[in-house]
Amino acid sequence: MSQKSYDAIVVGSGINALVAGAVLSKSGWKVLLCERNNVAGGAIRTEAATLPGFTHELLSSWHPLFVGGPAYAELAEELTKRGVIYKNTTSPTGVVCSAGTAILSTDPVETAKEMDRLGDGAAWSGMMQEFGGKIDLAFGLLGADFWRTNSLKLASTARKRFGNRGLVATGAELLEPAAPWLDRTFSSEVTKSLLAPWALHNGLGPDDAASAFITKVIGAAVAFGGMPVPVGGGIKLVEALIGIIKDAGGELLTSADVIKVTTSNGKATGVKLADGREFSATRSVLASVTPQALYQGLLSEEKIPTEITKSADSFRYGRAAIQIHLALSEPPQWKADSRLKDVAIVHILDGMNSLSESVNASNRGWLAKRPTIVVGQPTTVDPSRAPAGTSILWIQLQENPRKILGDLAGEINPGDGSWNEERLNKYADRVLAQVAEQIPNLFNAITAKIVLGPEQIEAMNKNLVGGDPYAGDCRVDQYAPWRPLSAATGHRTPIKNLWHIGASTHPGPGLGGGSGFLVAKRLTQKSFLERIRNR
Template structure:
């Protein structure tokens, strides 16, 4: 039987960060991935959607990774393997139906001037936000980078109490529960500023009227203002290859087409895994599983190893809205009808009718309807990394975060969804609506189009079993499934009821986002456990 010190199930960003970090710490690591390629939701293809184009078909942008703790810890190895990031001073922009535009720059004065242009006082409000929330950023980001049910979590809570005082801590907590609508309406006057900032909560699977979305909106806005929206040159596959290379260069294994069907246990401890072909892989020290709660507690572990309340909690774990990806290859860069100079340089342009339109589309998708006016996340990776397209060409990476996993109808009353199955016909007709709407803002969309590739929620789930119903975030990020409650209130952080088994991935704290934080948090515990005397290990 093959054996490793640590077996990692899955190969998404958290799994690969964990595996690479363990390999650097001298552990023999085996990564086992059921799909034919490594990377999880990082999937780069060449000659897609047209010859000469390189496209990140799923996740594309890496601000959480570059701005988080995993990148600096591994940067020397990643640099040596040729991972290079490109950034822009305009990570975010928006264009509304009426043609009004706004930008968020890494230069605070530029953003403030643009906000002031839109509404007197909004520029000062932005500067005040950066100062006020920035002074508490250590607490906010600390909550998203700390194992909360632990001594480190207790230290963070005590630090917050010391810095803010009892009344200030209560106020900070209350602000953390407010919606994005409440925060934006209370701070900024301009509807265009609302349209710039509110769509970002969709990148955590929330809507602007959800509790806790205000906190997420602030965190993302500050992260963009401080760190931009970088992409790796050549696509996300470069990061995947580099992380896997750290593992294999250290003598470890990274296998694809290796479907783990069972986590084996003995004496209440994880001892290894079994593959679909019957092969058994031993784990001398630990198993890390980057899977959903249902997969872990209802399928991979034997029932005798999982307490009944944990199984029940896993059954109740909920998934969010689905996602659709539309990739457009253009013979020239996109020409925006409004504010071309600035919008052409932005990493991501949100196209919507404003915050009310965003809210309406979220509501329609939650009622399993195809939104009549979906919010369009228009990414422009070639504006940062020209190597992804032929010389002089352009590309648009479109994401529709308000897409029902199985639609029951169309809010516009134009598309027959049939039985809700995402057929090729349904997928392409809904993509036509999106592209037609975007064409009102990008004047050369028809004339420059040379290729199109569309992925439905059904396609996403077929590619990656963690994306249940096409949910790109592997679980709803509502407050009852976030922070100490992610994935459930019955589980303790990344630990599981089985000794030596850790649960990682987007379904676990701190949730989705290409950061690798959950993998890093679990690794810290694995390494700390290994340093303790055998009788004290848990």
């Protein structure tokens, strides 16, 4: 029987796979997406998982990276036609810490007032002015396809703007950790605690190199772009992207575990599934997997240069995530500042020191005593997520060891180090007690609860190794030109026509769909030189 053939086959169906599939489909390619789970979407998993009428994003929830990124700019019209409606808020983020509370607004006048109240008005406007003058380069850097000649344009613009000496100084600024930058720039502990936790959302801590840059980028993105979410949940985006692919003649196969990329004469020719089925791709195969899954798994029978396999073998994973989902019989009542009820994401933390302590403890295998808690309130943006008068909370913890070696609070016995049910629930109780200090009606209002630990998160998506939500440590040696590999191959692989995409590759994790977009554009917009070279 002859194999079914497509222009491109994409392994996985996360945001990068879907974006790549949709962009290729719009250029007339017939695309097959193979997803090993029985549902598409990867880290987008929308379910009425607690009670009827309560819609939870079990994993990712917030779409500023997608709405602010190039994939949405290209696909927005199609997506809107297919019913994807984004809602936004003017209060994207806030903080409650030992020193007080603060809210960041998308209205610059409101934020200026808030910063004045904290004594940081001049520092904030100075920061926004200075960073605002570089924001095009900052976003350009994060979205650049490093191993293409057009990325040189970015370097040349930067050199023209800053001069040689300025360019070198900008390099140092890019590498500065957030903690010293925040201490130098702002006087209020509240301002620092408002901004610092945002580095966590790119897998960094406040003492890591480049965390100041990431904090500024996310701070600016949130201050300008808010916290958009699709009405009804990320599933709506997933369905619409699949619709674009199918309408162009493509297909999505679920329960389709790819175990091998097939090749001929050093070129990718298709994929083989665990159930024995094979499909061929006449133009490209895109694999949205981790470096180890690619080189030790899908390509294990191929001859791969040693510097590549060595580089893939040493790819590290970062801290694990825990998600707690609550259905509430009434909206949360915030004790310290009632304005927080309207904020999309509130960070609860003691302050910069507890943040630093918790990140470093978890890097060394220890449970945090006073973790930084990300409290998402999805109904503030999309009220359809819960019946009228009720609410849901999306609670995220990012300072968790993949393997437990100890507990800073001295309460949880690490045992064999695994996140078994007992340890996970005890830790979740610690977290909820800390949340209840700020939301006194919490325990009375909880009608249903789900706790997803590192093991459950990895079971939902095998790219999230050990529960690492970002499919690979994002510290600077594994970022930008060095993601996915220190051998710096970009999205190319040593196998012709095989491309590596997904959160383990540049520009890293998040719902921007950046790697899928970059590769799909590269495949559909070849330069003259490349066309000649690839003949």
